Amino acid sequence: MTVRLSEEQLALRDAVRELADAKIAPRAAAIDESGEFPWDVVELLASHDVLALPFPAAHGGLGADLLTVCLAIEAVSRVCATSGLIVAIQELGGLPLLLAGSPEQHARWIPDLAAGRILPAFALTEAEAGSDAASLRTRAVRDGDGWRIDGSKRFITEGNVAAIVNVFALTDDSAEARRAHRHLSCFIVERGMAGFSAPKVEHKMGIRGSPTAELVFEGVRVPDANRVGEVGEGWSIALRTLERSRPGIAAQAVGIAQGALEVAARYAAERRQFGRRIGEHQMIGALLADMATRTEAARQLLYTACQEIEAGTPLAGRWAAMCKLFAGDTAMAVTTDAVQVLGGYGYVSEYPVERMMRDAKITQLYEGTQQIQRLVVARDVMARGS
Amino acid sequence: MRIVVLLKAVPIVGTERLLDAFRVDRGSGLEANGNDEYVLEAALQLTEQHGGEVTLLTMGPAGALEALRKGLAMGAARAVHVQDDAVAGSDARGTVRVLAAALGRLEYDLVFAGADSSDGLGGVVPAWLAARLGLPYLSYAARIEPGPGGATVRVHRISPTGFDLLEAPMPALVMGTQLLGEPRYPSLRGIMQARTKEIATWSLADCGLQPSEVGPAAASSEIVGATPPPPRGGATIVRDQPDAAVAQIVDFLASRRLV
Amino acid sequence: MGSAIWAVAELADGAPTRLSLELATLARTLAEAMGAEATTVLVAPGAAAAAPALAQHGPGVLVVDTAASEELASAAVVSARVATLAAERGPAWILCGASPDGKDVAGQLAALLDWPVLVNGAAVRWQDGAPLVEMSIFGGRLVTESRPTASPAVIVVRPGAIAAEEAPAPGAVEAVEVVPGRELPAVRIVERVAEAAAAASIEEARIIVAGGRGVGGPEGFAVIEDLADALGGAVGATRAVVDAGWISYSQQIGQTGKIVKPALYVACGISGAIQHKVGMQTSGTIVAINRDPDAPIVEFADLVVIGDLFEIAPRLAAAVRARKA
Numbered sequence: 001m002t003v004r005l006s007e008e009q010l011a012l013r014d015a016v017r018e019l020a021d022a023k024i025a026p027r028a029a030a031i032d033e034s035g036e037f038p039w040d041v042v043e044l045l046a047s048h049d050v051l052a053l054p055f056p057a058a059h060g061g062l063g064a065d066l067l068t069v070c071l072a073i074e075a076v077s078r079v080c081a082t083s084g085l086i087v088a089i090q091e092l093g094g095l096p097l098l099l100a101g102s103p104e105q106h107a108r109w110i111p112d113l114a115a116g117r118i119l120p121a122f123a124l125t126e127a128e129a130g131s132d133a134a135s136l137r138t139r140a141v142r143d144g145d146g147w148r149i150d151g152s153k154r155f156i157t158e159g160n161v162a163a164i165v166n167v168f169a170l171t172d173d174s175a176e177a178r179r180a181h182r183h184l185s186c187f188i189v190e191r192g193m194a195g196f197s198a199p200k201v202e203h204k205m206g207i208r209g210s211p212t213a214e215l216v217f218e219g220v221r222v223p224d225a226n227r228v229g230e231v232g233e234g235w236s237i238a239l240r241t242l243e244r245s246r247p248g249i250a251a252q253a254v255g256i257a258q259g260a261l262e263v264a265a266r267y268a269a270e271r272r273q274f275g276r277r278i279g280e281h282q283m284i285g286a287l288l289a290d291m292a293t294r295t296e297a298a299r300q301l302l303y304t305a306c307q308e309i310e311a312g313t314p315l316a317g318r319w320a321a322m323c324k325l326f327a328g329d330t331a332m333a334v335t336t337d338a339v340q341v342l343g344g345y346g347y348v349s350e351y352p353v354e355r356m357m358r359d360a361k362i363t364q365l366y367e368g369t370q371q372i373q374r375l376v377v378a379r380d381v382m383a384r385g386s
Numbered sequence: 387m388r389i390v391v392l393l394k395a396v397p398i399v400g401t402e403r404l405l406d407a408f409r410v411d412r413g414s415g416l417e418a419n420g421n422d423e424y425v426l427e428a429a430l431q432l433t434e435q436h437g438g439e440v441t442l443l444t445m446g447p448a449g450a451l452e453a454l455r456k457g458l459a460m461g462a463a464r465a466v467h468v469q470d471d472a473v474a475g476s477d478a479r480g481t482v483r484v485l486a487a488a489l490g491r492l493e494y495d496l497v498f499a500g501a502d503s504s505d506g507l508g509g510v511v512p513a514w515l516a517a518r519l520g521l522p523y524l525s526y527a528a529r530i531e532p533g534p535g536g537a538t539v540r541v542h543r544i545s546p547t548g549f550d551l552l553e554a555p556m557p558a559l560v561m562g563t564q565l566l567g568e569p570r571y572p573s574l575r576g577i578m579q580a581r582t583k584e585i586a587t588w589s590l591a592d593c594g595l596q597p598s599e600v601g602p603a604a605a606s607s608e609i610v611g612a613t614p615p616p617p618r619g620g621a622t623i624v625r626d627q628p629d630a631a632v633a634q635i636v637d638f639l640a641s642r643r644l645v
Numbered sequence: 646m647g648s649a650i651w652a653v654a655e656l657a658d659g660a661p662t663r664l665s666l667e668l669a670t671l672a673r674t675l676a677e678a679m680g681a682e683a684t685t686v687l688v689a690p691g692a693a694a695a696a697p698a699l700a701q702h703g704p705g706v707l708v709v710d711t712a713a714s715e716e717l718a719s720a721a722v723v724s725a726r727v728a729t730l731a732a733e734r735g736p737a738w739i740l741c742g743a744s745p746d747g748k749d750v751a752g753q754l755a756a757l758l759d760w761p762v763l764v765n766g767a768a769v770r771w772q773d774g775a776p777l778v779e780m781s782i783f784g785g786r787l788v789t790e791s792r793p794t795a796s797p798a799v800i801v802v803r804p805g806a807i808a809a810e811e812a813p814a815p816g817a818v819e820a821v822e823v824v825p826g827r828e829l830p831a832v833r834i835v836e837r838v839a840e841a842a843a844a845a846s847i848e849e850a851r852i853i854v855a856g857g858r859g860v861g862g863p864e865g866f867a868v869i870e871d872l873a874d875a876l877g878g879a880v881g882a883t884r885a886v887v888d889a890g891w892i893s894y895s896q897q898i899g900q901t902g903k904i905v906k907p908a909l910y911v912a913c914g915i916s917g918a919i920q921h922k923v924g925m926q927t928s929g930t931i932v933a934i935n936r937d938p939d940a941p942i943v944e945f946a947d948l949v950v951i952g953d954l955f956e957i958a959p960r961l962a963a964a965v966r967a968r969k970a
Binding site: 420421518526544552605629632 | 657718720721724743745748749750751752753755756757761762763764765777778781787788789790791792793794795798801829830831832833834835836837838839840846852876884888894895897900901902908909926927929930931932933938943944945946947948949950951952953956957960961964965968969
Binding site: 011012015016019047048049050052053062 | 455459571572573574575577578580581
C-alpha cells in the first residue's frame with residue numbers, strides 16, 4: 001500500500017508549516033534558553049485551529065484523521081520541538097475522553113480543548129512506575145458518591161498548566177484484577193481541586209519550554225462524573241490512547257530530524273573547506289545521505305502506521321510501537337549527525353542543531369521507552385510468526 | 387458590500403523564468419502576487435465589519451488554483467478563474483480586455499487590485515481597467531473604508547508628504563498597497579471550508595472574447611533580446627578593525643567616484 | 646500619423662520632479678534620433694510657473710493649468726486632457742514616468758486612446774525606426790529589450806533611465822485651454838494630510854543607505870540617517886523594519902516596496918533575502934556592512950565589511966565628512 005496525501009492534507013500541512021516558519025521558528029531558541037512555557041505559541045496554535053485538529057466537529061474540532069494530526073505535529077516540531085509537543089499533548093490529553101468518555105463529558109470538556117482554551121495532561125507515570133506502568137500506586141477509593149485520590153505522578157508533561165489531568169489510579173488491588181488488567185481506572189482531576197498540587201517542575205536536557213511536572217494528590221475528591229470509562233477500564237484506556245498518541249511522538253521525532261537535516265544541508269552547501277563545499281566531500285556527503293534516507297524512512301513508516309491505525313487494524317499497537325521506535329532512533333541519529341556536519345559550530349548555541357539533539361533524546365524515552373516499544377513489537381512477532 | 391478582488395498568480399519570487407518564446411513561465415510554482423493579498427485582507431475585513439461577500443477573480447493557468455484556494459481559505463466566498471490557453475502571454479492590454487469582460491459578468495460595489503505585480507506588468511492594469519469600465523479609480527491605498535453615507539468609498543492615498551483622503555461614489559476600483567495591513571494566515575478551519583466553496587472556470591468564449599484579442603498575437607510589444615545582467619558577486623571582503631575597515635571603504639568609494 | 650514624441654511631466658511642491666526632467670531630456674534625445682519633434686506636456690494647477698524649468702530641458706512645453714480641478718485626484722484630470730490633446734495633435738509616442746501618478750496616467754491614457762503601453766522602461770533608445778525599450782524584469786534578474794509592434798504607444802519610463810540635462814536652447818512654452826473630449830470619473834480629495842514621518846522619494850536618490858533588522862530599533866536608525874546625510878543620500882529600509890514600525894513604508898525597498906537603482910547602495914545589517922534583493926540588486930555599487938559572513942547579500946555585493954554597523958557606520962560618516970571638508 002502507498003501513502004498519498006490528499007489535497008486537503010497537503011493544504012493543511014503547508015498552512016501549518018507556513019505558520020510555524022513565520023511565527024514559531026523565531027521563538028524556538030528563546031523558548032529553549034528561557035525554559036518558559038510559551039503561552040503565546042499556545043494562543044497562536046489555538047487561534048489557527050491547529051489544536052482543534054484531533055477533536056470531532058460536533059464539539060468545535062476539525063475532525064481530522066490521525067495522519068493529518070501527525071502532519072501538523074511534524075510541521076511544528078521541525079522548527080520547535082517544544083511547540084510540536086503542545087499539539088501532541090492536546091491530542092494525547094484528549095484521547096481518553098474521546099475513546100471512553102460519556103456524551104456529558106464530551107460536551108463538558110471537548111469544546112474547550114478544541115478551542116485551545118484549556119490544556120490537558122496525561123498522568124500515568126509515577127516515580128516507581130515508569131516502564132512498569134501497570135504497577136502504579138496512586139489510589140482511588142470510593143468516597144460517598146465520588147472518589148478520593150491519593151498518590152503522586154512524575155514526569156507529567158504540562159501537568160502544572162493543564163486545566164484537566166487524566167489520572168490513572170488503582171481501584172482494585174486484588175490479584176485477579178491485576179491478572180485481568182482491570183485494576184486501574186481513569187479520572188479527570190481538575191486544576192484547583194483541593195489536595196491537587198504540582199509542587200515541582202523538572203529541569204531538563206531538552207524540550208525545555210515544555211513543563212514536566214510532579215503531581216501530588218492528597219485526598220483529592222472527584223465526583224463520579226469525572227470518572228472516564230468503566231471502573232477497571234483504565235489500563236485498556238491507557239493502551240488504546242498510546243496506540244494513537246505514539247504516532248504523535250513519532251511525528252515530533254520526524255519533524256526534529258527534518259529540521260536538523262535542513263540545517264545541516266544548508267550548512268554543507270555553504271561552508272567551504274579545502275577549496276570545496278563540505279557537502280561535496282564524501283564523508284560529509286555520506287552523513288547527509290544517511291540522514292535524508294533515514295528521515296524519509298521514518299516518515300513513510302509513520303504515515304503508513306497512521307493510515308493503518310485510522311483504518312482500525314487489529315495491529316494498531318504494533319504499528320504505533322514500530323513507528324515511534326524507528327522515528328525516535330532516527331531523530332537521535334540524525335540530530336547527532338547534524339551536529340557532526342556542523343563541526344564546532346554544531347556544538348554552540350548560535351546554530352540550532354545542538355538544541356535539536358538535546359530535544360531529540362526525549363523521543364527515545366517518553367510514551368514508552370524504545371525498550372518498551374521493542375517489547376511490544378517482539379511480543380507481536382512471537383504471536384504472529386513475523 | 388460586494389467586493390471583487392483581482393488576484394494574480396505569479397511565479398514565486400526569485401524563481402521567475404522566461405519560456406523560449408520570451409514569455410514569463412507560469413508553468414509551475416505560482417503564488418498570489420504579494421500586493422494582492424493585502425487588498426484581499428482589506429476586503430475581508432470590510433465585509434466582516436459591514437456585511438457582504440468577497441469574490442476572487444483571476445486570469446491564469448491551472449497553477450493559479452492554489453492562490454485561489456488560499457484566498458478562499460482566508461475567507462473569500464467564491465472565485466472565478468478565467469482559464470484559457472489563448473490568454474497565456476497576454477500583455478497589459480490583453481489582460482485588461484479579459485478582466486474587463488469578466489467583470490462585466492459580475493456584480494460588485496468595489497473592485498480591489500494590488501499595486502504592481504512582482505512579475506512585471508508595470509502597475510498600469512488597475513488604472514487602465516477602471517478607465518475602461520468607467521469606474522472611479524482610487525490608487526495607492528493605505529486604508530479603505532466606506533464613506534459616511536454608505537454610498538461612497540474613502541481611501542487614504544499615499545502621498546510624498548503623508549496621505550490624501552480621497553472619496554468617490556461606488557461602484558469604484560481601488561488599488562491598494564502593503565500598508566493596508568498584514569494578510570491573515572488561512573485558519574485550518576478556513577482551509578477545510580474552502581473545499582466547499584465555488585470556483586467557477588470561465589473560458590475566453592464565456593467572456594465573449596476572441597483568441598485574436600489576447601495572447602502573444604495581440605501583444606503590443608515583442609521581445610527582441612534578453613540578457614542576464616552582468617553577474618554580480620566576487621565581493622572584496624573587509625574584516626579589519628573599524629578604523630582600518632573604514633579607510634578601505636573610503637578608498638573603495640573614492641575609486642568609483644562615489645565620494 | 647505624426648511622429649512626435651511627448652513626455653508627460655508632473656510637479657512636486659510646484660516644481661517639476663527630477664523624473665519629469667529626465668523624461669523631457671529623454672524625449673529630446675529620442676526626437677533628435679528620430680528626426681522629429683519633442684514636446685513636454687504639463688497638466689497641473691499653476692503649471693505656467695513651472696513651465697520654464699521644463700523648457701530648459703529642450704522640448705517645447707504644452708501647459709494646461711488645472712487650478713479649477715485642484716480638489717480632484719490629479720491623474721484622471723491629467724489623463725483626460727493629455728488624451729484630448731493627443732487626439733488633436735497626433736504624437737506617435739507618449740512617455741510617462743514610473744511614479745505613482747505617472748503609472749496611473751499611463752493606464753488611463755491607454756484606455757482613453759486605446760493605445761498599448763510598454764512598461765518598466767529602464768532605458769529607451771531609438772533603433773531601426775522605433776523605440777527600443779530596455780526593461781529590467783524579475784527584480785533585475787533579466788534584462789529584456791522590447792519593441793512596440795505598432796505605434797502609437799505609451800512608454801512608462803523608470804527613474805534613472807537618463808540623466809536630466811539642459812538643452813543648448815530652451816524650448817517654447819505654449820499655454821492651452823483644453824476641454825476634454827471624455828472625462829474620467831472624478832475622485833474628490835477630501836483632505837490632504839501631512840505626516841511628519843514622510844521622506845523624500847528614494848527612487849530618485851543617487852545614494853541610498855539602508856538599514857535592516859540588524860539596526861535593532863528606531864533609535865538605531867539615527868546611525869543610518871547620519872551616514873546617509875554624510876554621503877548625501879537617502880535612507881532606505883527592509884520590510885522587516887517597516888513592519889516593526891521603525892521607519893515609514895515610503896522608504897521600504899523590495900518586493901512589495903520600491904525598486905531602486907542608485908549609484909551606491911549601502912546595506913547595513915541587511916541579510917539580503919530575495920524579497921529585499923529584488924528591490925536593489927541593479928544598484929551601481931553595493932556595499933554591505935554585516936556581522937554575518939554567510940548572509941546572502943555577500944553573494945551579490947561589491948564590497949562586504951564584516952563588522953558591527955554601530956562601529957563602522959559612524960566612523961565612515963566622519964571619514965566621509967572629513968574628506969569633503
